[in-house]
Amino acid sequence: xxxxxxxxxxxxxxxxxxxxxxxxxxxxxxxxxxxxxxxxxxxxxxxxxxxxxxxx
Amino acid sequence: xxxxxxxxxxxxxxxxxxxxxxxxxxxxxxxxxxxxxxxxxxxxxxxxxxxxxxxxxxxxxxxxxxxxxxxxxxxxxxxxxxxxxxxxxxxxxxxxxxxxxxxxxxxxxxxxxxxxxxxxxxxxxxxxxxxxxxxxxxxxxxxxxxxxxxxxxxxxxxxxxxxxxxxxxxxxxxxxxxxxxxxxxxxxxxxxxxxxxxxxxxxxxxxxxxxxxxxxxxxxxxxxxxxxxxxxxxxxxxxxxxxxxxxxxxxxxxxxxxxxxxxxxxxxxxxxxxxxxxxxxxxxxxxxxxxxxxxxxxxxxxxxxxxxxxxxxxxxxxxxxxxxxxxxxxxxxxxxxxxxxxxxxxxxxxxxxxxxxxxxxxxxxxxxxxxxxxxxxxxxxxxxxxxxxxxxxxxxxxxxxxxxxxxxxxxxxxxxxxxxxxxxxxxxxxxxxxxxxxxxxxxxxxxxxxxxxxxxxxxxxxxxxxxxxxxxxxxxxxxxxxxxxxxxxxxxxxxxxxxxxxxxxxxxxxxxxxxxxxxxxxxxxxxxxxxxxxxxxxxxxxxxxxxxxxxxxxxxxxxxxxxxxxxxxxxxxxxxxxxxxxxxxxxxxxx
Numbered sequence: 001x002x003x004x005x006x007x008x009x010x011x012x013x014x015x016x017x018x019x020x021x022x023x024x025x026x027x028x029x030x031x032x033x034x035x036x037x038x039x040x041x042x043x044x045x046x047x048x049x050x051x052x053x054x055x056x
Numbered sequence: 057x058x059x060x061x062x063x064x065x066x067x068x069x070x071x072x073x074x075x076x077x078x079x080x081x082x083x084x085x086x087x088x089x090x091x092x093x094x095x096x097x098x099x100x101x102x103x104x105x106x107x108x109x110x111x112x113x114x115x116x117x118x119x120x121x122x123x124x125x126x127x128x129x130x131x132x133x134x135x136x137x138x139x140x141x142x143x144x145x146x147x148x149x150x151x152x153x154x155x156x157x158x159x160x161x162x163x164x165x166x167x168x169x170x171x172x173x174x175x176x177x178x179x180x181x182x183x184x185x186x187x188x189x190x191x192x193x194x195x196x197x198x199x200x201x202x203x204x205x206x207x208x209x210x211x212x213x214x215x216x217x218x219x220x221x222x223x224x225x226x227x228x229x230x231x232x233x234x235x236x237x238x239x240x241x242x243x244x245x246x247x248x249x250x251x252x253x254x255x256x257x258x259x260x261x262x263x264x265x266x267x268x269x270x271x272x273x274x275x276x277x278x279x280x281x282x283x284x285x286x287x288x289x290x291x292x293x294x295x296x297x298x299x300x301x302x303x304x305x306x307x308x309x310x311x312x313x314x315x316x317x318x319x320x321x322x323x324x325x326x327x328x329x330x331x332x333x334x335x336x337x338x339x340x341x342x343x344x345x346x347x348x349x350x351x352x353x354x355x356x357x358x359x360x361x362x363x364x365x366x367x368x369x370x371x372x373x374x375x376x377x378x379x380x381x382x383x384x385x386x387x388x389x390x391x392x393x394x395x396x397x398x399x400x401x402x403x404x405x406x407x408x409x410x411x412x413x414x415x416x417x418x419x420x421x422x423x424x425x426x427x428x429x430x431x432x433x434x435x436x437x438x439x440x441x442x443x444x445x446x447x448x449x450x451x452x453x454x455x456x457x458x459x460x461x462x463x464x465x466x467x468x469x470x471x472x473x474x475x476x477x478x479x480x481x482x483x484x485x486x487x488x489x490x491x492x493x494x495x496x497x498x499x500x501x502x503x504x505x506x507x508x509x510x511x512x513x514x515x516x517x518x519x520x521x522x523x524x525x526x527x528x529x530x531x532x533x534x535x536x537x538x539x540x541x542x543x544x545x546x547x548x549x550x551x552x553x554x555x556x557x558x559x560x561x562x563x564x565x566x567x568x569x570x571x572x573x574x575x576x577x578x579x580x581x582x583x584x585x586x587x588x589x590x591x592x593x594x595x596x597x598x599x600x601x602x603x604x605x606x607x608x609x610x611x612x613x614x615x616x617x618x619x620x621x622x623x624x625x626x627x628x629x630x631x632x633x634x635x636x637x638x639x640x641x642x643x644x645x646x647x
Contacts, residue, residue, distance in 0.1 A: 010063065014060060045393060
C-alpha cells in the first residue's frame with residue numbers, strides 16, 4: 001500500500017498559544033467551523049464510553 | 057495567523073501499529089488542550105448575556121479573567137489546567153447542557169482557575185461554588201468543612217490562600233496527597249500514586265472528588281480509606297514494574313498520557329470493570345484489579361482507547377452509520393466506530409500477553425496468559441476484515457486499519473501449544489455462536505414456508521434460504537453456565553478443577569460431555585435433548601453447534617457455522633405446531 005508522505009491535518013486549530021482573551025476574535029472563522037464539526041461528531045456518536053470487563 | 061494541529065505521518069503509522077512513543081502521546085495531549093480551549097470558548101460565547109447578575113455567570117467571568125492572568129504569568133500552569141481530563145469532562149457536560157437549553161455549571165471554571173492560580177502564585181480574589189460543604193480545586197484537591205453555603209470567597213497571592221473565614225494555607229502546601237506532605241487544616245489533596253521502577257517514574261492522581269469524572273457504568277469511589285489508598289498505590293507500583301520491565305513499548309507512553317486513575321466501586325468481588333471516554337483524555341477508570349498483571353493489562357487496554365480517541369479528534373477514522381456488527385469481545389452488536397476501538401484495544405492486549413506468557417511461572421498464570429494471547433490475536437484478522445468490508449472507514453481510517461491488520465498478522469507467526477489453541481477456540485466459538493443466535497433475525501414468512509415444506513416432506517432444493525439481519529436481542533439467549541465454565545477454565549483454573557472434581561454441577565449431561573472433550577457423544581446428547589424438549593432450547597442449540605464445530609469437517613458444519621439462527625427458528629416454528637424435529641435431520645435438509 002502506498003502511504004501518503006504528508007502530515008494529517010487536524011480539524012482543531014492549535015489554540016495553545018493564543019491568548020485566552022483573544023479567542024473571541026477567532027470566533028467567526030476557523031474556530032466556529034471547528035466547533036460546528038466537533039458538535040456534529042457528538043451528534044453522530046454521542047460521547048462514547050469504552051468499557052472493558054476483564055472477566056470476559 | 058492561526059494554524060491547525062498536524063500529526064506527522066510516522067506518528068500516524070506508529071499509532072496504527074499500536075505504538076506511539078511519549079512524543080507522539082504529547083502531541084495527542086496538545087490537541088486535547090486545544091480542544092478544551094475550543095469548547096471553553098463555545099461555553100463562554102453561550103454565557104455572554106446569559107443571566108446577568110447570576111453568581112454562576114459572575115464566577116465564570118471572574119474565572120475566565122483569572123485564567124487570562126495565569127496564562128500570561130505562567131504558561132505552564134495554564135497548560136496544566138487546560139489539559140486536565142477534569143476540564144475535558146466538565147466542558148463536554150457544559151456543551152451537552154447548553155445544547156439542551158440548560159444552564160451549564162459555569163462556576164466550575166472559577167475553581168479551575170483558582171487551581172491554576174495556586175500553582176502559578178498569581179494574585180486573585182473571587183467566589184467559587186461550594187458543593188456538599190466542599191470546594192474542589194480540579195487536579196489539586198478540595199477544602200472541606202464549609203457548611204451549607206453555596207459560595208465562598210477565595211483570596212490568593214504568591215504566598216497564601218484564604219478560604220472565606222474557614223482557613224488559610226500556604227500556597228505550596230495545596231498539592232495532591234502523595235502521602236508525604238504536612239497536613240493542612242480543612243484541606244484534602246487528591247490522592248496520588250508515585251510509581252518508580254528501574255529509575256522511571258509515573259505519577260498519577262487517584263481522583264474520587266470530581267463529579268464530572270464520575271461518568272462510567274460503575275460509580276466512582278466516593279472516598280478512599282487510608283488502607284484503600286495504600287492498596288491502590290501498591291497495585292499501581294507493581295503494575296508499573298511489570299510495564300517498565302517487560303512491556304517497554306507501552307510504559308513510557310502510558311506515563312506520558314495517563315494523569316488520572318478513577319477508582320470505581322465494584323458491586324462484587326468478581327466485578328472488574330474499566331473504562332475510558334474521549335471526554336476525559338488522560339483518565340482511566342477502573343475497579344481495583346486482583347493482581348498487578350491484570351492492572352498492567354487494564355492500563356495497556358485502556359490506553360489504547362485513549363490514543364485512538366486522541367487520534368480521532370485529529371482525523372475521524374469512521375463515518376457515521378447505523379450499521380451494527382459482531383465484536384468477539386462484546387455480548388451486543390457494535391457500531392463500526394466501537395468495533396475499531398475494540399480491536400485496537402485488543403491489539404494492545406494481544407501484544408501484552410505475547411510477552412507476558414513467557415514471563416509467568418505459575419502453571420495457572422501461564423495458561424491464562426497463553427489463552428488470552430491466542431484468543432485476542434486470532435480475532436484481529438477477522439475483525440479488521442469486517443471493518444474494511446463495511447465501507448464505513450474514512451480514507452485515513454482505511455489506512456489505519458490496514459496497518460493495524462499488518463501488526464496483527466505479525467503476531468500470527470508466534471506458536472502456542474495445541475491445547476491452548478483448543479481452549480481459546482472453544483471460548484471464541486461459544487461466544488460467536490451465542491451472539492449469532494441472540495442477535496440474528498430471520499424473516500418470519502420465510503421461516504414459516506421452510507417449516508411447512510419440511511413438514512410436508514418436500515425437498516429443500518430450489519428454495520432460497522433467507523439472509524439474516526443483525527437485530528439486537530431478537531431471541532432470548534441467557535448466559536450459560538457452560539460459557540462461564542469455558543472462561544473459568546483458563547481464568548480461574550483451580551476453581552474449575554474443583555468444580556470438575558465435583559462433577560460440574562449445574563451443567564446438562566451434554567454440556568459435561570462437551571467440556572470433557574467428548575464431542576461425538578456431546579452431539580448425540582444435545583440432539584436427544586433438543587428432540588425431546590417440547591420448547592426450543594437455545595442453550596442446547598448453541599451447545600450442539602459448538603460440538604459440531606469441534607468434530608471438524610462433517611456435512612453438518614456449514615449449516616451450524618452460519619445457519620444456526622435459521623435452523624433454530626424453523627425448529628421453533630415446527631415445535632409451535634406440535635412437531636418435534638430432529639436437529640441433525642433439519643440441518644441436512646437445510647444444507
